[in-house]
Amino acid sequence: MTTAHEFEPLDRTWRDVSPPAARRMLVAAAAAFAGRGYHATTTRDIAAQAGMSPAAVYIHYRSKEDLLFQISRIGHASSLAVLTSVTGTDPAARMAAAVSAFASWHAEHHTTARVVQYELGALTPPHLTEVVELRRRIEAAVRGMVEDGVAAGVFEVPDVRGATLAVLSLCIDVARWYQPGGRRTPADIGSLYADLVLRMLGA
Template sequence: MGNDDTAARAGDDGRGTAAVAHQELTERRFPEGQRRIFLAAIDAFAERGFHATTTRDIAARAGLSPAGLYVHFGSKEEVLYRISLSSMRLTHQVAMTAAAVSGSAADRLAAVVRDLTVWHAEHAASVRVVLHHLTDLTAEHRTEVAAIQIGIHRLVRDLVDQGRAAGVFEVADTNAVTLALMSLCVDTARWYQPEYRRTPDQIGADYAVLALRLVGAPPA
């Protein structure tokens, strides 16, 4: 599905792009056993850490035999890689779709920060696993996942540059501000819990306002 289609779906039913991307994740044609392994691995890595987790642990949590896990994945590192790659690709999709909304640079930056914040809150458990265990990937896999991270960072930086060039953002150091904006979104996953008193949508709306203050955009 292309970004235009995703944006259209978000507009048609009133949901944000993060919600649409989440539905697309669940609609992907992963075999049922593979999806169970993903969920089991996220729980195991979060609870025990990558190195203390065995393929037997993951298989047991997924209700499979160890041999059943190897039908889908060759190693626990491959499981971590596939989780990381899927998560990062969908995060990138959320950012690209939000950045494609019509409006000013301020509108688009606010949309990106809002939707990335919602995404990281709603997927906090898997995001924490990815963030904490990137160094446990092979060099080749880590490079592939990091390249998508860089793409997300570049997208946000380009929006800041556009607003600065248009004279609507007051930014002395584009790279420093971009890093602060990304930290605002991503760090939500480090502390957010489902029982938190504010919803992901409320936090996303708050952070969108904070983002515009960070870039010195005039108040609406």
């Protein structure tokens, strides 16, 4: 069985979740969903990975889907915070910093990011609606940076929407292939992708 610590420091991702037992459930669920996929994972699997009884799941969460929703909601909010925390007046520097932080986040938190990006189809319509709104805000943040660069004459982008999707796709895909202990650290990946994006935008 794959354990959470083999993926990433998940406790840091969920540090604001309380009580501790609820946090342990999210840690276990994120690792299980990333390793097996949502549909192949049972609540018994999650409870066993958390070192708790199956009944303990329902003390804190209504269902397996509720666990997925909390992971998806918190994961999206965390990555959005990474983007919106970047400030500065120089469009190229701001874009580079944002891409570096966003790509690094998807490497460092690749377990969470895999679940966040690839298990959306399992969410109920109300939960999906809430998560989609967070995704729209993420896209808007990146699109705004591209637009600022175009307006300042720093970026040469004939299709702002297409360029925005390209930037997001590049960063998000890190979660699919990244493995800890490889040649590049999350920070290395962030620096590489920041340079690639600026070249792509014609900075």
